[in-house]
Amino acid sequence: MNLLLHYARPYWKQITCAVLAVVTMATATLLQPQFLKRMLSAIIADNSQAVLHNGVWLLVLAVVGMIAGVSGTYFASQVSQSFAADLRRAEYEKIQSFSLTQIQKFSSANLVIRLTNDINQVQRFAMQLLQIILRVPILFVGGLVLAIWTMPSLWWVIVLMIILIMLATGRIFGKMGGLFGKFQHILDKNNTLTQESLSAVRVVKSFNQEKQEEDNFAASTKELTDLNQKISYIFSLMLPVYMLISYIAIAAALLLVSQTILKNPDELAKITPFITYLNQILFSLLMMGMVSNMVSRGLVSLKRIGAVMAEPSTINIHANAETGAVKRLNGVITVRNLSFAYPNDDKQVLRDISFNLLAGQTLGIVGSTGSGKSTLALLLARLYQPSAGQIDIDGQDLQTIDQETLHQNLSIVLQKPVLFSGTIEDNLKMGRPDASLADLEKAADQAQASEFINQYPNRFGQEVSERSSNLSGGQKQRLSLARALVKNPSLLILDDSTSALDARSEKLVQEALAKDFVATTKVIIAEKIASIIHADQILVIDQGQIVGAGTHQELLEQSEIYQDIYQSQKAKEDNHG
Numbered sequence: 060m061n062l063l064l065h066y067a068r069p070y071w072k073q074i075t076c077a078v079l080a081v082v083t084m085a086t087a088t089l090l091q092p093q094f095l096k097r098m099l100s101a102i103i104a105d106n107s108q109a110v111l112h113n114g115v116w117l118l119v120l121a122v123v124g125m126i127a128g129v130s131g132t133y134f135a136s137q138v139s140q141s142f143a144a145d146l147r148r149a150e151y152e153k154i155q156s157f158s159l160t161q162i163q164k165f166s167s168a169n170l171v172i173r174l175t176n177d178i179n180q181v182q183r184f185a186m187q188l189l190q191i192i193l194r195v196p197i198l199f200v201g202g203l204v205l206a207i208w209t210m211p212s213l214w215w216v217i218v219l220m221i222i223l224i225m226l227a228t229g230r231i232f233g234k235m236g237g238l239f240g241k242f243q244h245i246l247d248k249n250n251t252l253t254q255e256s257l258s259a260v261r262v263v264k265s266f267n268q269e270k271q272e273e274d275n276f277a278a279s280t281k282e283l284t285d286l287n288q289k290i291s292y293i294f295s296l297m298l299p300v301y302m303l304i305s306y307i308a309i310a311a312a313l314l315l316v317s318q319t320i321l322k323n324p325d326e327l328a329k330i331t332p333f334i335t336y337l338n339q340i341l342f343s344l345l346m347m348g349m350v351s352n353m354v355s356r357g358l359v360s361l362k363r364i365g366a367v368m369a370e371p372s373t374i375n376i377h378a379n380a381e382t383g384a385v386k387r388l389n390g391v392i393t394v395r396n397l398s399f400a401y402p403n404d405d406k407q408v409l410r411d412i413s414f415n416l417l418a419g420q421t422l423g424i425v426g427s428t429g430s431g432k433s434t435l436a437l438l439l440a441r442l443y444q445p446s447a448g449q450i451d452i453d454g455q456d457l458q459t460i461d462q463e464t465l466h467q468n469l470s471i472v473l474q475k476p477v478l479f480s481g482t483i484e485d486n487l488k489m490g491r492p493d494a495s496l497a498d499l500e501k502a503a504d505q506a507q508a509s510e511f512i513n514q515y516p517n518r519f520g521q522e523v524s525e526r527s528s529n530l531s532g533g534q535k536q537r538l539s540l541a542r543a544l545v546k547n548p549s550l551l552i553l554d555d556s557t558s559a560l561d562a563r564s565e566k567l568v569q570e571a572l573a574k575d576f577v578a579t580t581k582v583i584i585a586e587k588i589a590s591i592i593h594a595d596q597i598l599v600i601d602q603g604q605i606v607g608a609g610t611h612q613e614l615l616e617q618s619e620i621y622q623d624i625y626q627s628q629k630a631k632e633d634n635h636g
């Protein structure tokens with residue numbers, strides 16, 4: 060609720076207008092039966108002057124009610140849409156400030172729902188709040204008071220009707236308990252399944268898993284449909300039950316009044332407004348039931364958004380608050396006693412890692428599969444936070460460096476290259492939006508990507524399709540490498556980024572890195588020792604620990620594991636050669 064108040068505050072003027080409009084409309088609705096009663100009395104008394112007078116008032120009230128209704132809807136939709144847009148922006152910014160640890164904690168599919176479906180629910184909730192939820196109590200209390208005032212002797216008919224409706228509502232909502240929470244939970248599950256199977260569509264197809272995926276999806280969708288049907292069924296009971304109760308009340312009222320109408324014809328003028336008030340009370344109770352659906356969903360969504368907003372920002376997005384300046388880092392890396400376990404997992408993937416790297420130096424990392432090399436790269440790029448220990452860049456704790464400074468100084472090429480739909484130019488410029496064509500050409504040369512880019516008639520204007528499915532593995536790797544290089548970073552992290560390149564191209568990339576990126580500190584994870592043989596320092600990682608450190612020559616002399624890896628790779632090469 061605090062969230063709602065916080066984000067609604069800037070719109071207090073529009074909210075005041077919406078509230079005034081709703082109050083005006085409800086008052087007009089409540090006053091109409093009174094003028095109708097006077098008009099009917101005037102007809103019975105054959106007073107044409109009074110008939111006209113009250114008729115005009117009825118018309119005025121109808122027009123005022125209509126204007127208030129339209130302007131109420133206008134202000135309510137303006138407030139709810141602007142409020143939802145602000146909240147969506149704030150939530151998006153919050154998610155941007157999350158580390159991968161936090162994203163993994165919520166799961167990305169779940170965050171997408173919180174950013175789309177939940178915000179929509181809250182927007183609808185805000186709209187209903189300003190439109191219906193405010194109107195309902197006015198109509199209920201006003202209708203009750205005026206109905207009793209119109210026909211005091213029939214007070215017990217109204218009270219009986221309200222008690223019966225309350226009992227019916229209680230029973231209906233008793234059945235609803237918890238259904239909405241469950242609905243949201245299944246929706247999350249359904250979304251995760253969809254996202255997973257669509258993002259891995261090739262794997263699904265190549266393993267002939269379409270049927271299995273379809274079955275999973277069908278099962279989860281059926282669960283969702285069943286639950287939705289249950290909710291709709293319970294709601295569909297409401298209107299007929301309420302109508303039945305109101306007809307009973309109206310029949311009872313008519314029966315009782317029929318006794319007195321002959322003696323006092325003015326009672327006839329009162330029965331019409333009385334029935335109108337009964338209907339207004341009924342309508343307000345019905346609305347209360349209906350909007351409670353929206354309110355429960357809105358509150359569940361608000362709570363889910365609240366959980367995202369309450370998560371502490373681990374990444375400071377904005378550049379230095381005082382100067383607004385983005386620093387050029389030197390790229391001196393100091394890692395002290397670093398340990399790490401993935402969220403929701405007890406296993407220590409990295410243990411007590413320490414090393415130092417001077418600006419412009421190259422660090423090579425080798426080790427068996429699953430030893431923790433990629434994890435170390437992700438930690439160095441601050442995509443995860445260490446569980447223990449610290450990483451300093453130029454003597455500053457990596458966690459405290461603002462996002463803009465880090466983005467401008469650091470480039471990482473992940474093991475699985477990720478490109479975005481758009482042109483090659485769009486992708487390369489992600490690292491440096493102001494890069495000129497000459498900059499792009501230079502980076503493409505360094506990454507050995509020029510040859511295939513030049514084969515496209517529109518060169519850098521060539522479209523990259525969704526999930527870059529129109530590019531080969533090697534082409535994707537070259538483009539992500541070019542994207543990292545175009546930034547001329549102070550710190551470059553390559554996670555097995557040349558694995559899909561032929562030996563000649565890989566050698567040319569290495570030469571470009573040595574020649575053109577002298578000042579850049581380079582961390583290179585490699586399968587092949589040949590890729591890092593000239594590194595200033597090489598770390599050998601095994602089961603999350605450093606088991607050897609030094610230059611190629613030093614490791615050959617000191618590290619058995621390194622010797623084994625080197626000999627086995629050399630033997631393979633000799634066999635091929």
Ligand SMILES: Nc1ncnc2c1ncn2[C@@H]1O[C@H](COP(=O)(O)OP(=O)(O)OP(=O)(O)O)[C@@H](O)[C@H]1O
Nearest residue numbers: 401404408426427428429430431432433434435474
């Ligand atoms: N997101 C994750 N959540 C939980 N565990 C993970 C996650 N990513 C990796 N792991 C685990 O962490 C360990 C180290 O993985 P990592 O990817 O760092 O190894 P690696 O040395 O880079 O392997 P490879 O050479 O095969 O790429 C593995 O046991 C892996 O199962």
